[in-house]
Amino acid sequence: MPGLTAPFPDDVPVHPLPVIDYELLRQGDRQEAYKLWTAGTEQGFWYLGNHGVDEEVNGMFDMGAETLDLPLEEKMRFEQGDSGDSFGYKAKGTIQTDANGTRDNVEFLNIAQDDAQSWPKSTHRTYPSTVTARMSSTIIPFVQKSMEVNMTMLAVFERQLGLPRGELLRLHSQEGPCGGEARCVKTPPNQSTAGIGAHTDFGTLTFLHNRLGGLQVLPPGSQRWLYIKPLPGHAVCNIGDALSIFSGGILRSALHRVMPPPGAQSRFERYSVAFFTRPRNSVVLRHLGQKSDMIARTIAKAPESEFDTGTTSAEWVARRIRKLRLKNRQGPETWYASLGTEHIARRTGSSGA
Numbered sequence: 001m002p003g004l005t006a007p008f009p010d011d012v013p014v015h016p017l018p019v020i021d022y023e024l025l026r027q028g029d030r031q032e033a034y035k036l037w038t039a040g041t042e043q044g045f046w047y048l049g050n051h052g053v054d055e056e057v058n059g060m061f062d063m064g065a066e067t068l069d070l071p072l073e074e075k076m077r078f079e080q081g082d083s084g085d086s087f088g089y090k091a092k093g094t095i096q097t098d099a100n101g102t103r104d105n106v107e108f109l110n111i112a113q114d115d116a117q118s119w120p121k122s123t124h125r126t127y128p129s130t131v132t133a134r135m136s137s138t139i140i141p142f143v144q145k146s147m148e149v150n151m152t153m154l155a156v157f158e159r160q161l162g163l164p165r166g167e168l169l170r171l172h173s174q175e176g177p178c179g180g181e182a183r184c185v186k187t188p189p190n191q192s193t194a195g196i197g198a199h200t201d202f203g204t205l206t207f208l209h210n211r212l213g214g215l216q217v218l219p220p221g222s223q224r225w226l227y228i229k230p231l232p233g234h235a236v237c238n239i240g241d242a243l244s245i246f247s248g249g250i251l252r253s254a255l256h257r258v259m260p261p262p263g264a265q266s267r268f269e270r271y272s273v274a275f276f277t278r279p280r281n282s283v284v285l286r287h288l289g290q291k292s293d294m295i296a297r298t299i300a301k302a303p304e305s306e307f308d309t310g311t312t313s314a315e316w317v318a319r320r321i322r323k324l325r326l327k328n329r330q331g332p333e334t335w336y337a338s339l340g341t342e343h344i345a346r347r348t349g350s351s352g353a
């Protein structure tokens, strides 16, 4: 049951994140916008309160539990496979969590933003009956509200980066398919290894909902993994690789991972719910220095090509997933090939490391 829990212990190291008020952001509050900018440029992670998506998030936790509790044979009919597809079901033990090829222990379900938007027509794929039964009541409202939240935050970053109005938003317009998706993750109780290995998110912005601990962040420039304590009624938001690259590294895509929940919480099954905004598939991941002086000045100091991947958003996501799948592993180099901006996240610390 996803409802069962124990308190988050008070003797583990936690990362104190800034709390941003979504309603203030939406109203155009300049101070709140500046707080968000500081969070994005320093840590790449923050709490978001007053987002108004609580009811839909609760529905997603229930839908995730219903779906991930289906018999394995049923879920396997929707497995994402080894060719780099993201949407569908990801079975436990199919991806590596480190360079040694250690197996993961989480399963998750990814529902394409495009499939929710085009429902009842399918854009990318079909889903289990527990998903389709809740498409109209839960998933579509969750996806729509999450998109709105992420686009509101993106508009703040666009302005602060000195980009022309709409420049960043249009890379996420709905004129073509995109990799945006909703995710429900399930981790079994009593684990001792990483559920999801250290990674940076592939896309633009992540809107995440945790009830139990387990999420850990390696703050930029730090060597110490810290838990993020779930804050009731608040989402955890973070910047992904695509936005970090568009901004020439000004916005941070921080390394994070999912570990067993701390203390007494480790005895419980852990569920989490996320929404990932990703650029349109055809968008090339490259800095926007030609559109912003601030980005151009920053890029002038960075090694050439670091923020020009020569890769479309779709290729970027597919490569990383493909290289994570254990079936495709040919040694530690396959793990390294799965990485995105992790090397930049580690190097450009706010503490000067």
Ligand SMILES: O=C(O)CCC(=O)C(=O)O
Residues within 6 Å of the ligand: 183, 185, 196, 201, 208, 210, 214, 215, 256, 257, 258, 272, 273, 274
């Ligand atoms: O489950 C969580 O708290 C985080 C999951 C995550 O980092 C991801 O799915 O990318």
Ligand SMILES: [Fe+2]
Residues within 6 Å of the ligand: 199, 200, 201, 256
């Ligand atoms: Fe993540």
